[in-house]
Structures are given as C-alpha cells and as structure tokens.
Amino acid sequence: MSVVTRREAGADVCAQVRDGAWDGARAGVRAVVHVVVGAVGGAGASTLAALLARELALAGGRVALVDLDHGAGGIEVLLGIEDVPGARWSDLLQVRGTVAVEDLAGLLPRWRGVEVLSGDRSGAPPGTQALDAVWDALVRGCAAVVVDLPGHCPVLPTVVQRLCGPRSEVVLLTGQDVLGVAGALTVRPALGDGAVRLVLRRRSRARVSPSEAADLLDLPLGTLLPTDRQLADGVDRGFGPVPGRWSRLGRAVRRLAEGPGPGPGRAHRARG
Template identity: 50%
Template sequence: MRARVVVVVGACGGVGASTLAALLALRAVRAGTSPVLVDLAATGGGVDVLLGTEDLPGVRWPDLAHVRGALAGADLDGALPTWRGVDVLGGDRRGGAPPRAAVEALWPALEERYGVVVVDAPAAALADDAVGGVLATRPHLLLVTGQDVRGVAAGLTAAAGLEAGGAPGAQLVLRRR
C-alpha cells in the first residue's frame, strides 16, 4: 500500500506552513498511522528547530547527500529523529537543499515505510528538481498564505508555480495575522 502524501507549501515565510505540516503529521500518529515529516527547505534546521529535535541523534539530508540507487523502507527504521511518534527528515546547521538523487533514492522507501508522508516545501523550492519528483506523485497539496497584500501576492506567485510544475488544484489555507 502506498503512503498518502500531503505537501504543505508556504507561499512566503512566516505563514505557519511548517507548523501546519508538523500538526498534520502529529494528527496521523493520533489516528494510528505511521507518519514521516519531510522538510525540503534549502536552509538548515527548519523543522528540526521548530520541533526542538535539532540535538536528537538521527540522519538528516546532509548525511544523505551521496545516497544513490534504491533503499528499502526497512532501511529507515530507527534512522531518523523522532518527535512525538513522528519520524522527521530535515536539514541541519550544515544547510543545503536536499540533493535530487538523494530525494529520488529515498522517496520510494518513504512511501513503502510510512502510511503518511507530510512534506514541508517552501515556495522557493517549487522550481527545484527534487521537489518536482514529489509533486509528480499527485499528492494532496495545501498552499498556505497570509490574508494581507504580501500574502496574496506570494500566494498568486506560488499558485502559478504549482500550475507550471504540473501540480494544479492546490487547496488554499489562509492564515489571518
């Protein structure tokens, strides 16, 4: 059985997309499903810092930079940091975007191992090849934006990027400040 994939895209910083992604993954735990939260941000320490897991042992994207080929879902057992029952795959202080080859090698293992894969993808990552592979799986897309001029402008730009990337039909989540 393939995992359910939910991609949360923040139209701009500070709208709560990472928080929403983390809460969706936590909800999956409470529903009895095994989730993983995947942070595709190029900057290090995003979700790890949000969740307070940056000092927990486990594999991060920089550790996987040279991974090629295919991995089995069981290869991930116990490898990732865990927050409240949610396995977390993100960056760290070393920074850098997840390499395309690493994402491609890990993606089938993530879908095999977990019931729900929640992806936190910043709007800037929409043009990244690594994210393109994730969006091609036809996940549920949530576009989070603010209810202000900056948020609407960023939301329109992000929505156009999603459409151009072959992922139309994102559901809009508006955040009031």
C-alpha cells in the same frame, strides 16, 4: 544502504532540477503525500507541516515529515530535537539506488510519533540521487508523508511535479491580507492542476475575506489558522509547536487532516 556523514552535499535540489539532473519519476507511490508550501515568508509553513504530520500520526500508521527548506537551519530546531539521535539529510548524502523500506526503520529521529528527516545547521542539502532514493523508500513505507517545501524555489513547478502522485496534494499557506493573497497569486501557477487546497493564516481586522481569497485563487479553502500564542513558548522551551488538541488551532489542523485531500479526482475547483 550506505550512510556517510557530513560529506560535501553538492548543489541544492532546486538547482539540480533546473539543470536537468533529477531523473526518474517515482512509480507506485503508496503514501498519502501533503506538500506544504508557504506563499510568503513568515506564514508558518514549517509549523503547519509539523502540526499536520502530528495530527496524521495520531490517526495511526507510520508518518514522516520531510524538510526540504534547506536554508532555514533545519526543521529540527523548530521541533526541539537537535540532540535526538538519528539521521539528518547530511548523513544520507551518499545514499544511492533502491533503499529497502526496512533500512529506514528506526533510522530517523522522532517527534511526537512522527519520523523527521530534517536538514541541520550545516545547511547541506541532499543531492538528487540521495533525495530520489530516500523519497522512494519513505512513500513506499509510510501511510503519510508531509513535506515542508519553500515557495521561493525557482523551479517550484518541477519539484511539485516530482513529489506529487495520484495520492498527493499541495497545501498552499498564506496570510489573510492583501500581501498574502498577492504572494499566493504569484506562487499558484507553479503548483499545477493537481489537488491544491488553500489555508489562510487568520489576521485580525482582515480586509480580505476567506471567500474572496479562495475566489481570487480559484482554490477550495481548507481551513483558517488562528494565532496560538502558546506555540512560541513551546518552541522556545524545546517542546516544539504543540497546541492543545481542542484549541482553536488544534481543531483547525484536524479539519485540514480530515477534510477532502489527496486522491484521484481531487483537482482544484474548475475555472468558470
């Protein structure tokens, strides 16, 4: 495997998919894949992706967290691992072909038992050949892979289709309010007919009930995420988002990790 640092990235993956440059669906996906998509800005999709990956890692097995939100400065900032040695997307831009699973072992920085493949402040996204090669190695070598994917990608349906296989699901996160549900209704058609679960960021004095939101979106409700004011303090201090495992937020993430998820026949609730 060739690793070249800080090289010209080329076009963003979304643009390359739109232009038809991303070829070759991956076969033999082995990891369970969770693609976390934020329907609206500020919903906390990156935080949820990190917490879900950490919860899955606590269950044992190799878990990777993949940052595909290349305009956000890197999920490493949220996790407080900017100075931890290891490869970022900008270091893997020239990777091509088939990558052996063992080539990635020990290459990525770790956060609380999770291998993290993050963007960085250079903002360099991977080209599609690099993304294809690295993604294939991760899903062959990990028990679970969690992806932070922005909902504003203009070709979201194609990206979701490329990332997801038979053991995959999309977690659609939005706020428990009118604007949040409206944003989710806009994003929902792009997520396809595979396994999709709804997660709501709980709002105080919400006028939209969880059941109403689930019915409008025709999706099963994975969980409600309460606000945990300690998270921001942990991030500011460089520890990353770490709620107490038995806090309300910790229990909500655990329910999401343990609940019905990826697998054959886990399609969204059938319409009418």
